[in-house]
Amino acid sequence: MRMISEQAGVTQSLLHYHFANKEGLYTAVFARRSALSSEYRKAKLAQLFNGDKPPTLEKVLEILVTPLLQFFQKKGNSAFYLQMVAEVTLATDERSKRIVSQFHDPSAVEFIAALRRLLPGISQEHAVWAYLYAVGARRQSHAQNGRAARLGSTRRESPYALLVPFLAGGIRALAHGSEVPTPQSKREKAALA
Numbered sequence: 001m002r003m004i005s006e007q008a009g010v011t012q013s014l015l016h017y018h019f020a021n022k023e024g025l026y027t028a029v030f031a032r033r034s035a036l037s038s039e040y041r042k043a044k045l046a047q048l049f050n051g052d053k054p055p056t057l058e059k060v061l062e063i064l065v066t067p068l069l070q071f072f073q074k075k076g077n078s079a080f081y082l083q084m085v086a087e088v089t090l091a092t093d094e095r096s097k098r099i100v101s102q103f104h105d106p107s108a109v110e111f112i113a114a115l116r117r118l119l120p121g122i123s124q125e126h127a128v129w130a131y132l133y134a135v136g137a138r139r140q141s142h143a144q145n146g147r148a149a150r151l152g153s154t155r156r157e158s159p160y161a162l163l164v165p166f167l168a169g170g171i172r173a174l175a176h177g178s179e180v181p182t183p184q185s186k187r188e189k190a191a192l193a
Contacts, residue, residue: 001025027099030088033081034103041066041107045114057171060114061164065138082142089135108135115171122175130171137163 001022005012019025044063048055088096089104108131115127122130141159148159155162 023095029081029084030099030103034107038103038107042110045110049114049117055114055118057115057118057168058164060111060118061134061167061171064111064134065141065160065163065167067142067158067160079144086139086142089139119171119175122171126174130167130174133170134167137167 001012001015004022004025005015008015015025019028041063044066045060048059048063085104088099091097111134112124112127112131115130116122116124119127141163148155
């Protein structure tokens with residue numbers, strides 16, 4: 001806490017007063033940032049579903065993949081926060097699961113419901129996986145590690161231009177069939193033939 005207080009330019013006692021310890025401070029970062037993104041997305045979804053035009057899958061996905069880096073630009077350095085989110089969403093420790101459950105799952109539930117509302121043929125299970133795959137792809141779009149360029153991408157525009165049609169195609173494929181064949185089930189069918 002001493003190093004944090006020095007870098008923040010506040011007394012250590014003030015940090016302890018507001019956050020108790022490093023764990024409290026760490027959790028407060030997620031509480032603050034997730035509240036901003038959740039409120040933004042919730043308002044945008046409500047506006048979309050209550051608007052004059054019928055909502056589309058692409059419009060829901062545009063809200064989901066909004067580059068938070070741009071959204072948070074005026075609210076401090078977001079690159080570190082995005083890295084923290086990436087770490088906790090994939091981690092299996094109890095603290096990470098608690099943070100994701102408390103601060104990210106409520107928004108996830110809203111998007112899963114939006115997918116099911118737009119695509120009545122999609123099962124709950126497929127809607128959940130569609131959401132998880134979408135946020136995984138969004139996370140890759142957030143990455144500022146130059147990997148796409150190293151792999152040969154020469155794209156100059158934002159990766160978000162590719163993301164929405166990519167996600168929409170995959171989600172529609174899940175919605176059109178009650179069961180999507182897996183490589184294992186194809187092998188089993190071939191073995192039986």
